[in-house]
Amino acid sequence: MQKLLNEITNPEALRLLNQKDLPQLAQELREFIINIVATKEGHLGASLGVVELTIALHYVFNTPEDLLIWDVGHQAYGHKILTGRKDLFHTNRQIGGLSGFPNRSESPYDAFGVGHASTSISAALGMAIASKIKGDFKKQHIAVIGDASIAGGMAFEGLNHAGVTDANVLVILNDNAIGIDPSVGALKMYLTNVKKGTQKRNNIIKALNFDYSGPIDGHDIDAIISELKRLKKVKGPKFLHVITTKGKGLKQAEENQVTYHAPGKFDASTGDILSKTPSEFTKFQDVFGLTLLELAQHNKNIVGITPAMPTGSSLKYMMDAMPDRAFDVGIAEQHAVTLAAGMATQGLIPFCNIYSTFLQRAYDQVIHDVALQNLPVIFCLDRAGLVGEDGATHHGVFDLSYLNCIPNLIVFAPRNEIELRNIMYTAQLGLNQPIAIRYPRGRGFIAHWKQPFNTIEIGKAVQLKTGHKAAVLSIGAIAKNVSDAIDRLGNPSDMAHYDMRFVKPLDETLLHDIFKTYQTIFTIEDNAVKGGFGSSILEFAAKNNYKNTLNVLGIPDQFIEHGSVTELQKTIGLDVEGLAKLFSKHM
Numbered sequence: 001m002q003k004l005l006n007e008i009t010n011p012e013a014l015r016l017l018n019q020k021d022l023p024q025l026a027q028e029l030r031e032f033i034i035n036i037v038a039t040k041e042g043h044l045g046a047s048l049g050v051v052e053l054t055i056a057l058h059y060v061f062n063t064p065e066d067l068l069i070w071d072v073g074h075q076a077y078g079h080k081i082l083t084g085r086k087d088l089f090h091t092n093r094q095i096g097g098l099s100g101f102p103n104r105s106e107s108p109y110d111a112f113g114v115g116h117a118s119t120s121i122s123a124a125l126g127m128a129i130a131s132k133i134k135g136d137f138k139k140q141h142i143a144v145i146g147d148a149s150i151a152g153g154m155a156f157e158g159l160n161h162a163g164v165t166d167a168n169v170l171v172i173l174n175d176n177a178i179g180i181d182p183s184v185g186a187l188k189m190y191l192t193n194v195k196k197g198t199q200k201r202n203n204i205i206k207a208l209n210f211d212y213s214g215p216i217d218g219h220d221i222d223a224i225i226s227e228l229k230r231l232k233k234v235k236g237p238k239f240l241h242v243i244t245t246k247g248k249g250l251k252q253a254e255e256n257q258v259t260y261h262a263p264g265k266f267d268a269s270t271g272d273i274l275s276k277t278p279s280e281f282t283k284f285q286d287v288f289g290l291t292l293l294e295l296a297q298h299n300k301n302i303v304g305i306t307p308a309m310p311t312g313s314s315l316k317y318m319m320d321a322m323p324d325r326a327f328d329v330g331i332a333e334q335h336a337v338t339l340a341a342g343m344a345t346q347g348l349i350p351f352c353n354i355y356s357t358f359l360q361r362a363y364d365q366v367i368h369d370v371a372l373q374n375l376p377v378i379f380c381l382d383r384a385g386l387v388g389e390d391g392a393t394h395h396g397v398f399d400l401s402y403l404n405c406i407p408n409l410i411v412f413a414p415r416n417e418i419e420l421r422n423i424m425y426t427a428q429l430g431l432n433q434p435i436a437i438r439y440p441r442g443r444g445f446i447a448h449w450k451q452p453f454n455t456i457e458i459g460k461a462v463q464l465k466t467g468h469k470a471a472v473l474s475i476g477a478i479a480k481n482v483s484d485a486i487d488r489l490g491n492p493s494d495m496a497h498y499d500m501r502f503v504k505p506l507d508e509t510l511l512h513d514i515f516k517t518y519q520t521i522f523t524i525e526d527n528a529v530k531g532g533f534g535s536s537i538l539e540f541a542a543k544n545n546y547k548n549t550l551n552v553l554g555i556p557d558q559f560i561e562h563g564s565v566t567e568l569q570k571t572i573g574l575d576v577e578g579l580a581k582l583f584s585k586h587m
């Protein structure tokens, strides 16, 4: 029974509550989050950990006038529920429903759109400076940032700037000593020492000119409220260090914080994760992780790098087996890329695994530190294409475009697990240039993917199917939808299908054949249509004066929201049925 929570339709109603009732509200809010996430899925541990902090923030500050920014935003479920979205919360992360992250178009209480880590301090500082310029000295600007996210470069840059301003900004460090995987690095050690009381002097936050307070117990609502009230009156940059437990209130989530970061469906009363229907297929991530380990066992120069995603990327297999050769560098994509570049100068073979969406952070490093020096770094871009429920902030739909224009870089997309294995094998044999290998989130299509290795010839495409009337050129794992769509045609033998494999270099010899053979050509990619694979084919056609009918399909020039991958593909015509319909129109 959510007696108190049911009355809280917005934070104004919350502020009318008696402070002594807030622990009861915290309990109800936790239960509400657990009940919905248990069936609808989503991020769990982070939101459970900040229930008291969330209530205290909205109780003390005058949101939405005061601006509250949640770093990453995966911990903001309580915030959403208290700010008028309780009745819609069951639609969280579903198509047409609430976004899993704060989003300015969703609510005036979401002061800044988030999803990628370490942005909150810069954004809050920007808002605080804007308020000052506008002569508003009452407004508060608050960034809540986790212990893993504060180690990201941008967060340091924000602190460094804020410390020399008199901007009215409050940074709250929500320190639960874990990211998705355990936090890493010297800063984590520093924070541990602060908590143990062994780091009383040389406070690095004070040294950056912040009014520092804490650490305080982030589950003690009265303590947080009293400190927030004090800080509200302090001018200039302030920093509050709060200690919380990720997963607080659900035993399993507290004990197994990595799994319960985003546990999938679970039993709300017991906390036990519900078993999924077993699949004969393996995740691309595990194919990557297990293949890398296998290769590293034979090639001593191989090293692995992940910025804070050892479990998600499956680099953990190598980290467990070879801790000296596999590195979790924390939320530090830029560092990860240049670290790989440095290693490559010394003859190591770095497999730098970064989610496609997060590599956007390290674009200059890819160009300036890797490609310009032609260093043979092997980028493995995980979560390429549509990722599903995480939505617009996380879809990996720009990589082919942003990599396509970089000289020296090979760009490859495996259509299945065996191709992923073989390109990893080929790359570690020794390329004289960098390569980016992009593959999707989730399971592949081949049960027996662990086949003996074969070398892939760089720049060589393959024909998957012959045809009489038209040709489809696909890149990457979307090939599966294309094959299934062709199978549904009245006359499948009309359509030829080529897996082009490489966006760079293109297999121009084969392309000439294709353009001379088929009047109608489709290009299909799960990347933005602008600047990606299809654009390269259009350029090829223009350069060679081909006048064929070209249909370029991919992610349209808009941000795609959240929903299951299949649903999202349907909305943009990349699903099997949509492709089949389109093909048949041209037959």
Ligand SMILES: Cc1ncc(C[n+]2csc(CCOP(=O)(O)OP(=O)(O)O)c2C)c(N)n1
Binding pocket: 046, 072, 074, 075, 115, 116, 117, 118, 145, 146, 147, 148, 149, 150, 174, 176, 178, 179, 180, 181, 246, 307, 308, 309, 331, 333, 358, 361
């Ligand atoms: C730039 C970037 N890299 C990686 C991620 C993936 N990611 C999401 S949450 C998270 C861990 C955040 O940990 P922390 O800041 O401590 O917050 P907590 O989950 O503990 O509340 C990571 C690595 C991301 N969102 N953005």
Ligand SMILES: CC(=O)[C@@H](O)[C@H](O)COP(=O)(O)O
Binding pocket: 043, 072, 074, 115, 180, 262, 312, 383, 387, 390, 441
């Ligand atoms: C909040 C965040 O950025 C991550 O938790 C992300 O949701 C991970 O996505 P995967 O589930 O695809 O690893």
Ligand SMILES: [Mg+2]
Binding pocket: 146, 147, 148, 174, 175, 176, 177, 178, 179
């Ligand atoms: Mg944390």
